[in-house]
Every structure is written in C-alpha cells, then in structure tokens.
Amino acid sequence: MHMPSVSPHRVTQLLAQWSHGDHSALTELTPLVYEELRRLAHHFMDGRSLDHTLQTTALVNEAYLRLADQTNPNWQSRAHFFAVAARAMRQILVNYAKSSRAQKRGGGALKVELDEAAIVSPEESKEIVDLHEALERLAALDSRKAQVVELKYFGGLNYDEMAEVLKVSRITVRRDWEFAKVWLYTELHNAS
Numbered sequence: 001m002h003m004p005s006v007s008p009h010r011v012t013q014l015l016a017q018w019s020h021g022d023h024s025a026l027t028e029l030t031p032l033v034y035e036e037l038r039r040l041a042h043h044f045m046d047g048r049s050l051d052h053t054l055q056t057t058a059l060v061n062e063a064y065l066r067l068a069d070q071t072n073p074n075w076q077s078r079a080h081f082f083a084v085a086a087r088a089m090r091q092i093l094v095n096y097a098k099s100s101r102a103q104k105r106g107g108g109a110l111k112v113e114l115d116e117a118a119i120v121s122p123e124e125s126k127e128i129v130d131l132h133e134a135l136e137r138l139a140a141l142d143s144r145k146a147q148v149v150e151l152k153y154f155g156g157l158n159y160d161e162m163a164e165v166l167k168v169s170r171i172t173v174r175r176d177w178e179f180a181k182v183w184l185y186t187e188l189h190n191a192s
Contacts, residue, residue, distance in 0.1 A: 015078065082155055
C-alpha cells in the first residue's frame with residue numbers, strides 16, 4: 001500500500017486527530033485515503049467484470065461512508081484504518097452477494113446500501129458467499145489466519161502491514177497466509 005504523495009506518518013497523524021474529535025482532520029484525510037481505498041477495491045475487483053470502474057467506485061463510496069460515519073473512531077495507525085476498510089469492503093460484498101442470491105430466489109430480505117450499479121455477477125456472488133462461509137469456518141478454527149486472509153484478499157495489505165495490524169511477526173503472517181491458502185483451497189474445492 002504505497003502512497004507516494006503523502007507520508008504514512010501524516011495519514012496516521014490525521015487519523016489520530018480525527019480519533020480525538022478533530023473533524024477538520026477528516027477533511028484533509030479524505031483525499032489522501034480515498035485513492036488508496038480505490039486501489040484496494042480495484043485490487044479485489046480486478047478481473048471480475050468488464051465495467052469495474054463504476055463498480056469499484058460504488059464499493060469504495062460505500063466503504064468510505066461506513067468508515068467516515070463512525071462516531072468515536074479509535075484509529076491506531078494507517079494500517080489499522082485500512083484493515084477496518086478491508087473488513088468493511090468484505091462485508092459490503094458479502095451483503096450484496098447474499099442479497100443478489102436471495103432476490104434470485106424470489107426473496108429480498110437483506111437491505112443493501114449500494115446504489116443501483118451491480119458490483120458482482122451472480123456467479124461471483126456465489127464465489128464471494130462461499131469464500132465468506134469458508135472464512136467463517138476458518139475463523140472458528142483459527143481467527144488470526146482468517147484475519148490474515150481478510151487483510152490480504154479484501155484489503156490488499158502486505159506482510160509488514162498485516163504484521164503491524166495483528167501485532168505478530170512478518171514470518172508468522174507469511175506462515176498463516178500459506179496455511180490459510182491451502183486450507184481454503186481444500187475447503188472450497190471439496191464443497192464443489
């Protein structure tokens with residue numbers, strides 16, 4: 001997660017100021033993190049659809065609104081902020097996928113806050129829900145490994161950033177990622 005135009009330290013400073021009630025920090029922070037959130041969303045959405053620009057924008061806007069709407073944020077660092085953003089993007093995609101599947105079956109019980117632009121196809125909805133359910137099973141076995149997958153897959157964080165968020169070593173994160181990839185592959189392919 002490289003942001004050449006602004007130092008990660010400045011983003012962390014602004015997050016801390018926002019956490020302490022300085023809403024003007026949010027105004028300065030917004031353009032600094034928005035492009036990075038777009039990059040994260042694009043990282044996840046890449047290759048999923050022909051019209052991913054609008055879809056990426058819809059995902060970023062919804063995630064950003066959820067982050068900015070927090071009444072008492074307690075951002076520990078830039079990496080922590082993007083970890084929470086990754087979780088928000090995952091939840092948005094899962095909610096959307098579940099809603100799409102429910103509507104396909106004639107239901108529609110889940111409310112989705114995204115605008116009318118579709119962000120995933122029906123096939124991808126199934127893939128996202130299957131991944132979410134497998135991650136939930138992995139979390140029951142080892143929550144840190146599930147967090148590593150979420151941070152890497154949905155957040156695009158690198159090993160150092162994940163280690164910072166999880167407060168473990170880089171090598172531990174790498175081992176967790178390697179284990180989780182194999183476990184998820186097996187889990188998802190055995191379910192097919």
